[in-house]
Amino acid sequence: MLRDTINPSDRQKNYLIFTFYFQKLSQLFNGTFVQKCIVELLTLALASMNYREIRPFGFLNNFVQSFWYYETFDTEIQHTILPDGYFDLIAEFENETLTTVKLTGIWTNAKDIQIPKNTKFFAIRFNLIAIEYIFQKEIKSILDSTINLPLSFWNIDKYKSNEFEKFVADSSNKLDTSTRHLKEIDSRKLKLFEIVYKQKTKTVSEISKQVFWSSRQINRYFHSKFGITLKQFLNIVRCNATYEEISNGNLNPQSDFFDQAHFIKEIKKYTGATPKELNKNKNDRFLQLSKTEVL
DSSP states (O other), X not given: OEEEEEEOOHHHHHHHHHHHHHHHHHHOOOHHHHHHHHHHHHHHHHXXXXXXXXXXXXXXXXXXEEEEEEEEOSSOEEEEXXXXXXXXXXXXXXXXXXXEEEEEOOOSSOEEEEEOSSEEEEEEEEOTTHHHHTSOSOOGGGTTSEEEEOTTGGGGGGOOTTOHHHHHHHHHHHHHHHHHXXXXXXXXXXXXXXXXXXXXOOSHHHHHHHHTOOHHHHHHHHHHHTSSOHHHHHHHHHHHHHHHHHHTTOOXXXXXXXXXXXXXXHHHHHHSSOHHHHHHOGGGOSGGGSOOEEO
């Protein structure tokens, strides 16, 4: 089962702004004002983009955080991608043609990216446990980077750039079937990632006790598969959990940080920006802090 989440595109925002200016124009017939409106509208139209997510339910939720779609229109867009504790499989289409399929590692620092005009992304955002049980490999070697895969990986080259829903349905069925037929899944790992992603427990020692797995063994596992420690993972997920609050104007989250100074320090460490800068999110620079709607 899937849930569709859409980020209101700049085009939707532009419609509201256009309506506002239209109302003003009906009251004011000032040439200078009209010229200013035209310039504003043209600028906004050039900066348009579209982003949406579809989230899984059921057992697949242990392995997949979301399927997501991103599209630019008539101009290049710059974003800063923030660490979130996941990794992604991304298919990139430029001018309707599939050009790249790549796998990302875990991001431990903010990364600036420039996305060309007329570009579309089909992508799957995975929970970390998926690298072992779905991909059967490690992503330690691509920490804070990416690796290109064949265009034919998982038959992605069979999809047209307007077939995102089909890509999601097919990928969801494929992944659901493959995960349900896994011979053995370490229950300690399933529980560990559930605890961390749902923010149920905050420290390494508490997690170790709850999953009956020593901290030393857990860190050995994290180093070998992901290239980070469990503590680093906890810190990244903790920061990611504050992005929604920050985008809604709460710059003083009450939980998980010693005090305001600690909160600002941790956020800046992983995002390169202060909570106030993240909240402003000028030009949707921080895509993860853009407003979303659940349909």
